[in-house]
Amino acid sequence: MTHPPDPDLLSLNTATVREKWNLRQMIEGCARHRIRGISPWRDKLAEMGVKEAARAVRGNGLTVTGLCRGGMFPAADRKARKAAIDDNRRAIDDAAALEARCLVLVVGGLPPGSKDLPGARAMVRDGIGEVLDHARSAGVPLAIEPLHPMYCADRACVNTLAQALDLCDELDRNGSGALGVAVDAYHVWWDPLLKTQIERAGEKRLLAFHICDWLVPTTDLLTDRGMMGDGVIDLPLMRTWMEEAGYRGFHEVEILSSGNWWRRDPDEVLVTCRMRHQTAC
């Protein structure tokens, strides 16, 4: 049996309570529940203002384990691709202001009307390549998050850890740590190559670890994710693999759940996260 994780490594991805709280409430909620990490989404960040958010995060002694999100590179025309690049540069600046451990990249799917998957993947590679120097200068590592293959068309055409690491090899050959991956249990738990690819990534490229659970049955492709322990993912085993590969970072709870957790009192959700982190992760 695996030992329970260090409770100080729990982080809240704010999508988990996004329906009822603004970012200030999230920050104060984390402090109240002794959750030491937080990962804000940019819509909530913009609403609060980056400076104010950075002040509140620091004031409460929180670590920003990631900023969600950059990416969304593929687009139908040059102008839209350029706009995506500019937006990623702004996201990098925001992440720097928050001293975030990484900017999470959800890379984007097929442009509207397109069936050209290799083309979309090339746009992703080129897009990351274009913003990587800016990220390096800002001291913000970019974390490519492979999404579950069911999001290939509309959210992210990087769908396995192997594919994400191939991009890292191509764009950051010497493994500087400027480019790595976010490993989200929900997206990668099914992958027969998961263990070997976590090993391949190694400490330098394992930039984030997101947790939740896969429910059976799953009734919605996007917003029916489960609380840790309520589904079929062997989270302790996956954490062991991460730790064996050298990962020492946070365990970030990200649960999109329109039918269940989003409806509950966020304080109850945070209590449950803390408890399940100890019993099911």
Add this chain to the structure above:
Amino acid sequence: MTHPPDPDLLSLNTATVREKWNLRQMIEGCARHRIRGISPWRDKLAEMGVKEAARAVRGNGLTVTGLCRGGMFPAADRKARKAAIDDNRRAIDDAAALEARCLVLVVGGLPPGSKDLPGARAMVRDGIGEVLDHARSAGVPLAIEPLHPMYCADRACVNTLAQALDLCDELDRNGSGALGVAVDAYHVWWDPLLKTQIERAGEKRLLAFHICDWLVPTTDLLTDRGMMGDGVIDLPLMRTWMEEAGYRGFHEVEILSSGNWWRRDPDEVLVTCRMRHQTAC
């Protein structure tokens, strides 16, 4: 631009019209619409009776491009695993009686209550290993169908072509043709390794090619599949890869669609299949 496919290579997976027709109606429907291949499911086959079905199939000059389905090997206890093996042997006999080109294996997911994915995958390997000799004797190739990763928990824990081909390498080392794969566009279109793994499979192991389309958005994990041309899969490209690898078999339309195609008049569905086979595949 790819040439349209040979219309005589169209096959009907009967799941496409399962809500309104029995197997006799499906067989007669194929004949009426000059669809030369058919792939029945076992529930409909049992209802009609195997001998009677074999007679009707032959009488209408149809090729059985596959029998759906064997598999479902992982189970909670020894007795249930044994029952699965016995059921697969019966499926092989039925496939032989129909002179089916293959028995499609949907291998099964996690046993109830289990989170042991490597264990389930081992049960799949062992299960296929146990029935392979029987399949050889009966002259029925077994086609492992990797299912989309979103079915990993409850339907099939073989989720990529590479993983299926690793099983083929392990269990049928000399590539006799007794064990191969069914390539279903819906399940594998997202895979960054798709082209290389189709090449790797080669003529001997490419036993079936299933087609439909991935809709954006997809509203149900199981029964919201699209008619060819209505989604984002580049089917002509995938067919080209199959043909370049030596595949000369049928193109089997399998559309699970509770909200759309299952509600329509099956004759209309078959007309649409024939047309889209020429314009979108």
